Amino acid sequence: MASANTLQSLGWRQSFQSQLDTDSDWVPARVLSVHRNRVEIAHAEGREKVPLAGRSAALKIAVGDWVLVDREGPRIGRLLERFGVFKRGAAGTARTRA
Numbered sequence: 001m002a003s004a005n006t007l008q009s010l011g012w013r014q015s016f017q018s019q020l021d022t023d024s025d026w027v028p029a030r031v032l033s034v035h036r037n038r039v040e041i042a043h044a045e046g047r048e049k050v051p052l053a054g055r056s057a058a059l060k061i062a063v064g065d066w067v068l069v070d071r072e073g074p075r076i077g078r079l080l081e082r083f084g085v086f087k088r089g090a091a092g093t094a095r096t097r098a
Contacts, residue, residue, distance in 0.1 A: 006044065007028060007043075007044055010030040010042055010043075011030060011064075012028070012030075012066075013083060015081075015083060016028065016066050016080050016083075019080050019081060020068075024068070025070075025071075026068035026069060026070060026077055026078070027043050027044075027045075027068065027069045027070075027071055028043065028066060028067075028068055028069075028080070029041035029042060029043035029066070029067055029068075029069045030042050030043070030064070030065075030066055031061055031062065031063055031064060031065045031066075031067060032047065032063065033063060034052075034061055034062060034063055035052075036052075037051060037052055037053070038050060038051050038052055039052055039061055039067075039076070041067065041069065043069065048074060050069060050073075050074045050075065050076055051075070052076070053075075056075060056076040056077070059076065059078075059079045060079075061076070061079060065079055065080070065082065066079075066080040067079050067080065068080065
């Protein structure tokens, strides 16, 4: 594992805190990279690679997402609601501003 981080240094916001169950043993983590069968995450204790299998593979996890991780697995149990999303348009399509 790499050096420890604070959740705030990873971009943690109060809106994520309100999505947590206070009785849960799940650990919040930030997604650093996504590969075909695994994701690399960072949390307060450092970094690790977690396999994407079963239900976690269907979550459509993206870089920058916040997830809840079962440290005993390790496995991803839940994707926290996103704060914002960047979407790239297809080449050659007109963009409109809201």
